[in-house]
Amino acid sequence: xxxxxxxxxxxxxxxxxxxxxxxxxxxxxxxxxxxxxxxxxxxxxxxxxxxxxxxxxxxxxxxxxxxxxxxxxxxxxxxxxxxxxxxxxxxxxxxxxxxxxxxxxxxxxxxxxxxxxxxxxxxxxxxxxxxxxxxxxxxxxxxxxxxxxxxxxxxxxxxxxxxxxxxxxxxxxxxxxxxxxxxxxxxxxxxxxxxxxxxxxxxxxxxxxxxxxxxxxxxxxxxxxxxxxxxxxxxxxxxxxxxxxxxxxxxxxxxxxxxxxxxxxxxxxxxxxxxxxxxxxxxxxxxxxxxxxxxxxxxxxxxxxxxxxxxxxxxxxxxxxxxxxxxxxxxxxxxxxxxxxxxxxxxxxxxxxxxxxxxxxxxxxxxxxxxxxxxxxxxxxxxxx
Amino acid sequence: xxxxxxxxxxxxxxxxxxxxxxxxxxxxxxxxxxxxxxxxxxxxxxxxxxxxxxxxxxxxxxxxxxxxxxxx
Numbered sequence: 001x002x003x004x005x006x007x008x009x010x011x012x013x014x015x016x017x018x019x020x021x022x023x024x025x026x027x028x029x030x031x032x033x034x035x036x037x038x039x040x041x042x043x044x045x046x047x048x049x050x051x052x053x054x055x056x057x058x059x060x061x062x063x064x065x066x067x068x069x070x071x072x073x074x075x076x077x078x079x080x081x082x083x084x085x086x087x088x089x090x091x092x093x094x095x096x097x098x099x100x101x102x103x104x105x106x107x108x109x110x111x112x113x114x115x116x117x118x119x120x121x122x123x124x125x126x127x128x129x130x131x132x133x134x135x136x137x138x139x140x141x142x143x144x145x146x147x148x149x150x151x152x153x154x155x156x157x158x159x160x161x162x163x164x165x166x167x168x169x170x171x172x173x174x175x176x177x178x179x180x181x182x183x184x185x186x187x188x189x190x191x192x193x194x195x196x197x198x199x200x201x202x203x204x205x206x207x208x209x210x211x212x213x214x215x216x217x218x219x220x221x222x223x224x225x226x227x228x229x230x231x232x233x234x235x236x237x238x239x240x241x242x243x244x245x246x247x248x249x250x251x252x253x254x255x256x257x258x259x260x261x262x263x264x265x266x267x268x269x270x271x272x273x274x275x276x277x278x279x280x281x282x283x284x285x286x287x288x289x290x291x292x293x294x295x296x297x298x299x300x301x302x303x304x305x306x307x308x309x310x311x312x313x314x315x316x317x318x319x320x321x322x323x324x325x326x327x328x329x330x331x332x333x334x335x336x337x338x339x340x341x342x343x344x345x346x347x348x349x350x351x352x353x354x355x356x357x358x359x360x361x362x363x364x365x366x367x368x369x370x371x372x373x374x375x376x377x378x379x380x381x382x383x384x385x
Numbered sequence: 386x387x388x389x390x391x392x393x394x395x396x397x398x399x400x401x402x403x404x405x406x407x408x409x410x411x412x413x414x415x416x417x418x419x420x421x422x423x424x425x426x427x428x429x430x431x432x433x434x435x436x437x438x439x440x441x442x443x444x445x446x447x448x449x450x451x452x453x454x455x456x457x
Contacts, residue, residue, distance in 0.1 A: 035427070035428055037428040037429070037432070039432060041436065063432060065428045065431065065432065067427060067428055081431075115455075117454060117455075140453075140454060142454065142455050144455050145453075145454060145455030147453050147454065160407065161410070162407070162408060172453055174453045176455065192453070194453060196445065198445075198446075202423075204408050204413070204416060206408060207408055207412050207413070207415060207416070208415050208416070210416060210421070212423060214446060216445040216446055217445075218444070218445050240443075240444065240445055241445075242443070242444070242445035242446040243446075244446035246423055248421050248422075248423070250415045250416070250418065250420075250421055252415070256420075257418065257420035257421050263443070263446045265443040265444075265445065265446075267442070267443075269442070271442040271443065273441070273442065273443040275443065281420035281425065283420070289420065291425075297437075297441060297443075299441065299442050299443060302442065324440060324441060324442050325442055330441070336426075336429070347426065347429070349429060355440075372440055374440075376436070378429065378432065380426070380428055380429065
């Protein structure tokens, strides 16, 4: 993009701030930045074959995101994030066998769901000669859900600043209090907690390429069941591991950067997944950047997934017809156009996501009804000062 | 066991990268470009993390988890 020394320095600093990144002597960002992005996320309606009765409309969500980053004194930086979501639509309530023998789904509530979510997170980072340490706290609230979370992280550079090791710890305490609980015989109030640890190593390979590998483990305990499903019983503990790898390469002849990412995931619900994505960040002169993106996701089913709810089983038996626990594959493609004018950046993104059991590389013994397809469009503005 | 062997192999591979060609600080200009960051657009990345966390069974990887949500 446009050669502006201050923005380059800001980019270096925010790279170090955002994630364990390229090993560069640490310092707070030299400029402040204010960012806003508005998005619309819209899931495709179900077909009459998938849901013979009732409404077919699914989630339609407007998302507003704000971010403020600023230096704070000589060695600190401050980051404030705020999000607001306006949610309407419906989600699967229960599944049965349809006339053709395939599972069919009924959506929740004839009038659908109206909800909103607000979130605020504040973080700070202290910069040292060979690394930095930081922390953040956050709070998220919906009509029926509340999360309070916090985290700390530290990174240190080694090997002439060619290698960066980063460690992060986070904890979230969540409360669940479903709406219309007494009418639909739902739980009144439950809670769960989540603890995560991440270790990553970033390595500069040469003048144009870098590599990062990261391992994370997350332990969830408490009420992990979906309270809005007519029948849904899950274990009250879950251990998740993920191993992520990222590669970045700058292509001098094209004035472009190539991003490749791969993640392996496994949890003790029995889900294993592979995620691969790549993007091409093509500069056109100093003011325009075009970024096509392609992603493939593939997961196996949870051990207790069933594509048709079995109401004859005891309520204590683990079972869930949640499509998110089924075996499926998903392909998504997106395009971002970014333009820079002075201290302003404007970004427009469109993304299409298609989930289908036919895209799965895993065995799909029980194809799920109601796998999602969505379209997302986002418009972002970024101002540095 | 297979998973542990794979992780060990990869960790060893990464540590061997430390022996790669030395890149001096003044040779890192291209690496510092915005488009070479691990995450080039923080808001875009956060939104995608949130959507995939809500609509797929997998989460985690390169950053510590934030708070959950009632998204279903």
